[in-house]
Amino acid sequence: MLSPKEIVSKMISNDAFSKWLGINILKLEKGYCKLEMKVVKEMTNGFDIAHGGICYSLADSALAFASNSHGKMALSIETSISHTKKVNIDDTLTAETEELNINPKTGLYNIRITNQNSDEIAFFKGTVFFSDKIWK
Numbered sequence: 122m123l124s125p126k127e128i129v130s131k132m133i134s135n136d137a138f139s140k141w142l143g144i145n146i147l148k149l150e151k152g153y154c155k156l157e158m159k160v161v162k163e164m165t166n167g168f169d170i171a172h173g174g175i176c177y178s179l180a181d182s183a184l185a186f187a188s189n190s191h192g193k194m195a196l197s198i199e200t201s202i203s204h205t206k207k208v209n210i211d212d213t214l215t216a217e218t219e220e221l222n223i224n225p226k227t228g229l230y231n232i233r234i235t236n237q238n239s240d241e242i243a244f245f246k247g248t249v250f251f252s253d254k255i256w257k
Contacts, residue, residue, distance in 0.1 A: 125151050125190035128256045132189060139182045142175070146186070152220040152228075154187040160212045171208035180232040180245035183216040188228050188247075194254040195228065197247055206242040213237040216245075226251055 123131070129149055133139055142164075148155040158179055166172040180202060188195035208214065214234055221229040232245040 122192045123256045125149050128189050128192065129154075129186045131256070132186065136182070138178065142178060142182075144179065144182055147215070149186065149190065151190050152187055152218075152223070154183045154190070154216075154218045156183050156186070156216045158214055160208055160210055160214065162210055165210060169210070171210075171212070173202070173204055176204065176208060176214065176234050176243040177202050177245070179214055179216045180234055180243065181247070183218050183232050184230055184245070184247040184249065187218040187220065187230060188249040188251075189256065191223070191228075191251070192256055193251045194256065195249040195251050198227075198250045199248040200245065202243055202245045204243045206236075206240055208236065208242055214242070223251075 142158050144156050144158045147157050160171050164171050164175045216232050216234050219231040228249045230247045234243040236242050
């Protein structure tokens, strides 16, 4: 079986969107992932703040990397996000996962997103389905 780092390396090598976002992996362990990215002008909406999809996308990548690190292919089946503060151009966002519960078929995760000042700016919850496919 591949290690968590080998699995995520394979995933990110084919993940054009995470690359476009400029996501950096800060820490990765089985069931855990910490990511970082910088907000740029192209990520803003008509109010000149980050589009809500930016935080969502960062958290979604964290969910994917953390859940797939167990060695089985994990697929998102339900997600939600709550935004608590605006995100500005040049903010650096960090997404950190917390694995709440896993069983042979599903996993439940919380992802906390903070900015460079450690302000909590969004909370994401995701549920994944673990398929029978093993990462090779």
